[in-house]
Amino acid sequence: MPLPVPVPPDGVDPAWLPMEAFRPLGERRTLIRGSGPLVETVHGEVAWACGVFGGEAVRDGSGDAGYDLVLDVVADGEWGDEGFAYGREGGRTTVTASGQRGLLYGLFHVVRLGGTAFRGDCPRETHRPAVALRMLDHWDNVDVHPVMGQVERGYAGGSLFWRDGRARGELERVRAYGRLLAACGINAVCVNNVNVHASEARLLTDRLGEVADLAAMLRPYGVRTHLSVTFAAPVVLGGLPTADPLDEAVRQWWSGAAARVYAAIPDFGGFVVKADSEGQLGPFTYGRSHADGANMLASALAPHGGTVHWRAFVYDHRQDWRDRSTDRARAAYDHFAPLDGEFADNAVLQVKHGPMDFQVREPVSPVFGAMPRTRLAVEVQATQEYTGQQRHVCWLGPMWSEVLRFRPAGEEGSAVGELAGGGLVAVSNVGDDPYWTGHPLAQANLYTFGRLAWQPSADPLGVLDEWIALTFPSAPERLTEGLRSLLRGSWRTYEKYTAPLGVGFMVQPGHHYGPSVDGYEYSPWGTYHFADRDGIGVDRSAATGTGYAAQYAAPWAGVYESPATCPDELLLFFHHVPYAHVLHSGKTVIQHVYDTRFEGVEEVEEARRVWASLADLVGAERHARVAERYEEQVRGAREWRDQVNSYFLRKSGVPDARGRPIW
Ligand code: GCW
Numbered sequence: 001m002p003l004p005v006p007v008p009p010d011g012v013d014p015a016w017l018p019m020e021a022f023r024p025l026g027e028r029r030t031l032i033r034g035s036g037p038l039v040e041t042v043h044g045e046v047a048w049a050c051g052v053f054g055g056e057a058v059r060d061g062s063g064d065a066g067y068d069l070v071l072d073v074v075a076d077g078e079w080g081d082e083g084f085a086y087g088r089e090g091g092r093t094t095v096t097a098s099g100q101r102g103l104l105y106g107l108f109h110v111v112r113l114g115g116t117a118f119r120g121d122c123p124r125e126t127h128r129p130a131v132a133l134r135m136l137d138h139w140d141n142v143d144v145h146p147v148m149g150q151v152e153r154g155y156a157g158g159s160l161f162w163r164d165g166r167a168r169g170e171l172e173r174v175r176a177y178g179r180l181l182a183a184c185g186i187n188a189v190c191v192n193n194v195n196v197h198a199s200e201a202r203l204l205t206d207r208l209g210e211v212a213d214l215a216a217m218l219r220p221y222g223v224r225t226h227l228s229v230t231f232a233a234p235v236v237l238g239g240l241p242t243a244d245p246l247d248e249a250v251r252q253w254w255s256g257a258a259a260r261v262y263a264a265i266p267d268f269g270g271f272v273v274k275a276d277s278e279g280q281l282g283p284f285t286y287g288r289s290h291a292d293g294a295n296m297l298a299s300a301l302a303p304h305g306g307t308v309h310w311r312a313f314v315y316d317h318r319q320d321w322r323d324r325s326t327d328r329a330r331a332a333y334d335h336f337a338p339l340d341g342e343f344a345d346n347a348v349l350q351v352k353h354g355p356m357d358f359q360v361r362e363p364v365s366p367v368f369g370a371m372p373r374t375r376l377a378v379e380v381q382a383t384q385e386y387t388g389q390q391r392h393v394c395w396l397g398p399m400w401s402e403v404l405r406f407r408p409a410g411e412e413g414s415a416v417g418e419l420a421g422g423g424l425v426a427v428s429n430v431g432d433d434p435y436w437t438g439h440p441l442a443q444a445n446l447y448t449f450g451r452l453a454w455q456p457s458a459d460p461l462g463v464l465d466e467w468i469a470l471t472f473p474s475a476p477e478r479l480t481e482g483l484r485s486l487l488r489g490s491w492r493t494y495e496k497y498t499a500p501l502g503v504g505f506m507v508q509p510g511h512h513y514g515p516s517v518d519g520y521e522y523s524p525w526g527t528y529h530f531a532d533r534d535g536i537g538v539d540r541s542a543a544t545g546t547g548y549a550a551q552y553a554a555p556w557a558g559v560y561e562s563p564a565t566c567p568d569e570l571l572l573f574f575h576h577v578p579y580a581h582v583l584h585s586g587k588t589v590i591q592h593v594y595d596t597r598f599e600g601v602e603e604v605e606e607a608r609r610v611w612a613s614l615a616d617l618v619g620a621e622r623h624a625r626v627a628e629r630y631e632e633q634v635r636g637a638r639e640w641r642d643q644v645n646s647y648f649l650r651k652s653g654v655p656d657a658r659g660r661p662i663w
Contacts, residue, residue: 002044002057003037003220006175013435013622015180015443017111019052020473024115025069026053031061034073038100041220042071042107068118069093069110073103082187082222083128084109093117101187101222105129108183112466114473133307133348133377133423134453135188135226136181136446137272138430142166142192142199142207147510152193153383155390156431156438161191165199167210168432171217177430178221184450188224188423194274194311196230204229204257205237212264224269226309231273231293232281233257244286245296254300262304270306271297272350277314290314290335291342298344309377309425310343312336312351312367319526327538327546328526329355329573333366337551341373348422350377353403355548356527358386359504360394360495363560363570366551368416369408375422378403382429382445386504387494389513390429390438392633393607394494395487397448397460404456410555417456424453439629440622443471444487461488472618479617486607493607495569497600497637499644500593502573503529503537506644514636515643529572533651535579536589537572549574568592579652593648594656597641604630604637 008014026049032042046057058067070092077098079085084097084106095106109127110117139152140159150158160177162168181189191214192200203211204227215225234240234253244250261268275293276282283293294310301308315331336349343349349371354362358381368376380400381387387394404417404424417424426449429437437443444467451463461484468475468483475483498515499506505527508516520527529536539545541561549560559565563575568583579590587595608630615623646663649655656662 001040002047002059003040005044005048006172006179008176009170009173011434012173012176013440013443015436016447016467016470017180017183018471018473021111021114021470022049023053023473024118025049025055025110026051027055028068028118029056029058029066030069030071031058031065031067032071033060034071034097034100034103036073036100037220038104038222039073042100042103045107046071067092070095071103071107072096073100074098077102079126080128082132083126085124085126086110086122087124088117088120088122090121093122104182104222105185111183112470114469129185129454130417130456131420131424131453133188133269133425134186134450135190135269135309135377135423135425136186136382136428136430136449137190137194137228137379137425138428139193139195139383140191141197142203143197145197148195151431152195153385153427154431155383156429156436156442157433158431160430160432161214167213169213171213173432174214174217175220177436178218178223180436181218181223181450182221184447185454186450187222188226188269189218189428190226190228190269190272190309192228194228194272195278195280196228196274198236200228201230201233201236203227204233204261208261208264215265215268219267224267225265226269226272227261228272228274229297230280231275231283242286243281245283245288245292246286251296251300254297258300258304258306262306268304268306270301270308270346272309272311273297274311274313277311278317282314289339289342291339294347294349295342295344298347302344302346307346307348309348309350309422311379312349313357315526317526318524321522321524321528325546326526327540327548329540329548330546330551331355331526333370333551336367336374337370339374340371343374345375348375348377350379350422350425352379353400356504359502360387360399360491360498361502361569361573362504363502363573364403364406364408364416366408366548368406368419369413369553369556370551376420377422377425378416378420379425379427380449382426382449384429384442384445385512386507387491388633388636390442391513391629392494392604392636393439393441393486393490393629395441395448395464395490396445397452397464397491398488399491400449400452401456401458401460404452408556409553415456420456424449424456426453435622435625440626441483441487443467464488476617479614482610482614482617486610489603490607493600493603495600496596496603497640497644499529500572500596501537501568501589502570504573505529515640517643517647530576531648531651533653535577535581536648537576538574539576540574545575579648579654590648590652590654591657594645594658594660594662597645598660601634601637601641604634608634
């Protein structure tokens with residue numbers, strides 16, 4: 001039986017799966033062969049499209065009866081669980097997969113191609129994800145947290161899963177969500193915050209049924225469910241006196257817990273763990289290593305085929321700002337690199353892409369070049385905590401692509417996207433907002449993440465074009481061009497008007513929105529820029545600084561060590577320089593500060609104008625929502641410009657060479 005398509009409920013945006021995107025498929029005759037629940041999902045999709053557009057979906061018919069499209073699962077296929085072969089010859093398009101998931105991804109490939117899938121010939125091509133695990137981590141709380149709210153760092157309304165302490169039970173919306181994820185290649189979701197509070201802890205035990213309900217909705221779209229668990233669970237849930245990972249009773253408790261999870265959710269993905277981090281308990285409490293902690297959970301999951309995702313975000317968040325010898329950027333490497341080779345096969349170390357915390361510009365974490373015998377996952381942040389909180393447009397595709405293409409051992413070595421055998425993970429930017437992501441244009445971040453996770457070497461601009469074509473089917477060139485111009489450079493624009501040259505963290509403390517140049521300067525969080533009357537930046541060189549630069553292998557250790565070779569955009573991350581220091585661009589640091597702040601604001605003003613000019617081409621509601629956010633972005637960018645410029649004029653006493661207003 002075809003599975004009915006979970007079209008989003010009334011008033012909810014179809015995002016990149018509007019009905020119109022299914023027209024080319026829906027007008028044609030399609031044969032679907034194979035068996036299993038995901039084949040019924042595919043059948044449901046095709047039948048639905050044909051019901052709307054007049055085509056025909058035939059199940060298991062013979063192969064030669066004038067079909068435009070044949071979707072086939074063959075038992076002896078060579079494309080793995082998720083891959084497929086695509087081709088077109090003699091007026092017939094074929095998608096052949098060796099597994100049901102592959103068929104589902106093949107179907108969405110056809111949808112993406114639109115009319116092109118049914119024109120001309122196309123030699124057979126193989127499509128296979130480069131990364132097996134493509135995951136979204138939701139920082140969703142079950143209870144409303146007094147400070148962080150329902151969704152920690154969430155800018156898209158409430159949670160899709162939880163509200164006021166309960167499962168929401170709006171399972172159709174969850175199903176529609178799973179469908180959107182499948183269409184961009186995401187195959188795993190962690191349904192609760194890595195900061196696991198009291199109610200959330202119980203999702204592992206007596207509230208497991210609520211997780212199983214979500215898993216049942218996501219499963220037909222090939223999305224596996226994962227759970228964040230607290231390392232303290234044996235104590236807080238099991239009543240044991242300790243959570244020591246080497247204690248036999250603790251190990252048994254976890255084995256039992258894992259077995260019960262698998263009894264309820266047979267295809268459960270595994271645990272996500274934030275331990276010894278920002279106040280969460282971890283193995284350090286018991287004098288054990290992080291490998292001891294991760295491996296204990298890995299062994300509880302191993303009999304069931306599960307994986308533990310152990311986060312590397314471990315640092316001292318109670319640092320004394322007077323202490324110049326501690327460098328937060330060093331922390332992940334210092335804690336984890338010595339443990340390389342000690343982690344179990346089903347333990348994945350999940351590493352934030354940069355050494356600090358999702359700033360608009362950071363170097364790539366040196367951990368990726370330092371742990372060849374460990375399965376690593378790259379964690380990026382789709383939710384725009386430090387990049388405009390979905391009130392500002394900041395399309396992160398180019399940033400993620402730079403990270404994934406970075407080669408820690410230089411040109412001859414592998415790229416981060418290849419080293420991430422443990423998966424690509426994004427912190428989700430989705431909530432119960434009618435546009436899913438608050439800012440309608442922030443949908444592009446979610447879509448781009450999925451496609452880059454499938455193929456980390458993909459050109460992000462190509463992915464952006466896909467998103468535009470799907471989301472706005474039959475868009476006139478003016479709209480396509482307009483959207484491109486709004487999104488393509490938006491990350492660099494955001495970088496221009498916020499914190500300069502990789503220095504980061506000039507945000508308001510706590511909520512992290514808007515400028516506060518010294519907001520984190522005298523705080524315990526390890527996030528300093530050290531601006532004084534003469535200069536700015538953090539000396540992380542090996543020769544005179546914290547030694548962070550030496551955590552990289554050649555050639556990067558050398559490149560970053562000296563201001564002469566360090567790329568401009570990271571200069572203040574690695575070096576403390578005088579305001580008169582001349583960048584490779586030929587400008588002084590201080591003039592760069594001024595110029596980029598002014599340019600950034602001008603670019604946002606221009607974007608607002610472009611969006612206004614597209615009013616006749618997008619729906620009125622969407623237009624109004626984005627227009628209103630551009631007002632806020634312009635206001636916010638000006639505030640950034642004026643605070644940052646005034647701060648540096650006052651510190652340095654060096655006027656703007658162009659004499660523009662600074663306060
Ligand atoms: O970026 C910081 C956030 C915290 C978050 C933490 C983490 C979930 O400000 O809100 O906690 O990172 O990644 O664990």
